[in-house]
Amino acid sequence: MRITVCCTDTKVPPWLEGLRAAIPGAEVEEWRPGAPQADHAVVWAPPQQFLDEQPRLKGIFNIGAGVDALVKLRLPPQAVVVRLDDAGMSVQMAEFVCHYAIRFFRELDGYEADTAAGKWSFRRPRPRADFPVGVMGLGVLGQRVAQALAAFEFPVRGWSRGAKEVAGVECFAGTEQFDAFLSGTRILVNLLPLTADTEGILERRTLSRLQPGGFLINVARGAHLVDADLLALLDSGHLAGAVLDVFREEPLPAGHPFWSHPKVVVTPHTSARTLRDESIAQIARKIRALEEGKPIAGVVDRHKGY
Ligand code: NDP
Ligand code: OXD
Numbered sequence: 001m002r003i004t005v006c007c008t009d010t011k012v013p014p015w016l017e018g019l020r021a022a023i024p025g026a027e028v029e030e031w032r033p034g035a036p037q038a039d040h041a042v043v044w045a046p047p048q049q050f051l052d053e054q055p056r057l058k059g060i061f062n063i064g065a066g067v068d069a070l071v072k073l074r075l076p077p078q079a080v081v082v083r084l085d086d087a088g089m090s091v092q093m094a095e096f097v098c099h100y101a102i103r104f105f106r107e108l109d110g111y112e113a114d115t116a117a118g119k120w121s122f123r124r125p126r127p128r129a130d131f132p133v134g135v136m137g138l139g140v141l142g143q144r145v146a147q148a149l150a151a152f153e154f155p156v157r158g159w160s161r162g163a164k165e166v167a168g169v170e171c172f173a174g175t176e177q178f179d180a181f182l183s184g185t186r187i188l189v190n191l192l193p194l195t196a197d198t199e200g201i202l203e204r205r206t207l208s209r210l211q212p213g214g215f216l217i218n219v220a221r222g223a224h225l226v227d228a229d230l231l232a233l234l235d236s237g238h239l240a241g242a243v244l245d246v247f248r249e250e251p252l253p254a255g256h257p258f259w260s261h262p263k264v265v266v267t268p269h270t271s272a273r274t275l276r277d278e279s280i281a282q283i284a285r286k287i288r289a290l291e292e293g294k295p296i297a298g299v300v301d302r303h304k305g306y
Pocket of ligand 1: 065141159163221269
């Protein structure tokens with residue numbers, strides 16, 4: 001079996017070594033233009049040329065959960081496109097989101113500022129019921145995040161495309177329930193995939209529907225957000241703050257207003273990192289299953305785009 005690896009912005013040699021160790025007997029090489037046809041590909045944001053030169057791939061394995069950079073390309077029609085299915089990402093995402101939600105709710109930034117000023121002072125405890133959290137996207141990551149927040153006894157609501165039942169989470173589905181979901185939400189967490197339907201979904205109308213003093217945690221994709229609309233709502237006071245882990249352009253360009261805005265925390269697309277060993281083990285398992293004609297999780301629906 002031949003496996004080709006084509007991952008931009010990635011240190012490729014450890015992936016080659018890991019895949020060779022996990023699939024003994026497979027020929028695993030980094031793709032170069034003109035390389036021979038492979039059976040399976042392991043990719044991250046590959047160029048179109050790669051796909052054009054590998055028309056008979058059986059499986060294309062994305063080393064991330066989001067496939068937006070992949071599905072916009074012309075893909076070999078017969079190839080099964082597979083994304084990472086958790087592989088250690090959901091617990092990281094839960095840590096990250098809970099950290100910032102709790103930080104906001106407990107006013108920990110304020111306490112840090114007080115400490116820095118040598119000030120010993122208490123803030124009045126705020127009722128948790130006044131901080132309902134809404135999670136957009138109830139997939140692998142969204143459900144884990146929603147349940148982690150529920151464990152801290154926040155009122156948690158979730159929104160997905162199809163109707164869902166998630167223990168401890170009030171579930172909403174579809175465009176017809178979007179406004180009801182938003183209007184009962186104060187802390188909004190975005191964990192949607194980036195598709196034609198969701199691009200720009202975090203815009204003025206959506207963010208205005210959050211409860212006053214709202215807070216945004218965007219950990220999905222930068223193109224979900226209309227930057228200027230967020231800035232306007234922060235400046236008007238309708239929103240109290242935002243944590244942004246993903247951006248339309250990454251790295252976030254120097255001079256972008258998010259860098260210096262007092263109500264914005266910028267993190268460098270790091271809320272849930274691809275863990276190499278877990279990911280290689282998952283991909284190796286799935287390649288074997290695919291070869292044996294067995295079903296696998298994480299197959300991308302090309303029509304839906306995620
Ligand atoms: P999943 O595919 O498991 O879940 C996606 C969820 O979004 C599903 O619940 C789906 O609904 C819902 N959804 C999709 N389209 C719509 C829509 N139009 N309206 C309402 N709901 C919709 O993805 P993951 O949870 O694994 O990952 C989510 C995203 O997180 C990734 O696509 C990626 O962009 C981002 N990500 C970011 C990382 C970071 O470090 N910042 C790391 C990893 C991922 P339904 O269940 O009904 O289909
Ligand atoms: C992913 C990411 O999609 O890291 O996995 O953003």
